Amino acid sequence: MTTSKNPNPDLPDTATGTVEPKEERFWHAGGLDPMPIRKLPDAPPSVHLIGPTVFLVALGVGMGESYMWPRLVLLFGPEIRWLFLIGVTLQAVVMLEMARYAMATGESIFTGAARVFKPLMWFFFVTALLVYIWPGHLSAGASAFEQVTGIPWTVTAITGLILVGVVFSLAKVIYNFLEGLLSILIGCLVVGTAVIASLVGTWGDLTSTLGGMFAFGYFPAEAFSPAWFPVIVGSIAFAGPSGMQQMWYTLHLRESGAGMGAHIPKIRGLAHAGEQEAIPARGFMFDTDDPNEMAKWKGWRRWVTFDALLLFWGVTMLVTISFTVLAQSAARQNPDLVNLLRDGEREVALQAMSQSFSSVGIPALGGVFLGFIALIGLNATLGLFDSFSRGQADMTYNFVPGAKRFRLSHLYAFFLWAVIIFGICILLFGPADGPAAILDVLAFLSTFAMGSYCVVLLLVNNRMLPKPIRPKLWTNLVIGFGAVFYLGMLFYSLIRFGVVLD
Secondary structure: OEEEEEEEEEEEOOOOOOEEEEEEEEEOOOOOOOEEEOOOOOOOOOOOOOOOHHHHHHHHOOHHHHHHHHHHHHHHOHHHHHHHHHHHHHHHHHHHHHHHHHHHHOOOHHHHHHHHOHHHHHHHHHHHHHHOOOOHHHHHHHHHHHHHHOOOHHHHHHHHHHHHHHHHHHOOEHHHHHHHHHHHHHHHHHHHHHHHHHHHOOHHHHHHHHHHHHOOOOOOHHHHOOOOHHHHHHHHHOOOOOOOHHHHHHHHHHHOOOHHHHHOOOOEOHHHHHHOOOOOOOOOEOOOOOHHHHHHHHHHHHHHHHHHHHHHHHHHHHHHHHHHHHHHHHHHHOOOHHHHHHOOOOOHHHHHHHHHHHOOOOOHHHHHHHHHHHHHHHHHHHHHHHHHHHHHHHHHHHHOOOHHHOOHHHHHHHHHHHHHHHHHHHHHHOOOOHHHHHHHHHHOOHHHHHHHHHHHHHHHHHHOOOHHHOOOHHHHHHHHHHHHHHHHHHHHHHHHHOOOOO
């Protein structure tokens, strides 16, 4: 730790009655303002039910788990799932490393990137604008809702966009409201799909699904084709939260008060923007030379490790197992399903799984399944729109000259309603040909962003943090593998087949 004089926090001298400047210590990291040393809060119990990971689960349990990977199993067999295991496990490690910086400093990973090299942060600012302004997940969910109710998907999607904006604007503290809502919705999704999968699937479906995760190295010749290799690349990127969603997780950790995030005020809704506390220009650091502080740090690491292994990895794995069992059941009932998928009939997979739900003797369950797909779209939209607005507002507030004239709540509302209005315009007048095409636009840059943030993680955690809390060698090797894995597969697909992902 480095020390310097700070004339602001003064203490009276008990002997003379005069005020002497208090010596305050700082942690200097990169080219931004140094971080004052503060006390690390006590860690909560490691075992818990909900927390900031609910946002990653909401973002991660989407079209990858419910559609992309079941489709690959039908085409190539359950053995292809070893790639899903690698993808979701890698993301669990990434989640722990994102949490390392956010909990140690109270800063987002975007600020950490700016401490290394400001253009790195602006790269992600621009990437978010290119990737996450497309209402893809909500459109796909609205399409499923149309099959249940007959209401045109565009009407449902536009109504959903407006509803999201109104709800977020009226919430007093956005994080608290959204964490509770997503916990309920995800609980319904996880339990409901697991129950229905147990009714329509067989033990053979389950054992082949589980066993396929350990068929390491299996890669059929057809998977190397121009038609399917880009699909596999995209599916690996969508094994859990894709693109920048792991980076936004650092903002949700801060909002939850995890670690040094307890020293940063929470963002309020637009209706309560006048109550927004002042946001400090930089984060804080704890004394890594103090054994008591390090003991508390280890408690926080146990807390977030529980989140990563059980709530994130476990729930994501459970949902994709349920949907894969459903897909195999659907293939038995509809022998033409695989051929239709090979011919590019992408919507038939969800329809066939809906029919599989109905096969237990209760026709209404087919509608329940489509309702689950609509719920996935709603979950992802709530998480994405909040995360996008939170991330863009954070970077704007801290790094755009003059932005501090506005409250952070105002900037959040600006980006939220901007993305909503853009989404409505795309749904009404955009070039996309239906929900599937919009989802493709959403997916386009995800793999590149993921490989890039692995590189940023290595730089930030190994250069901006004190040595006692930097990652271990094995962790750096895993994150380095992630960078090579994502970027290598992306550029191989681009050079070999002329496409990125699908």
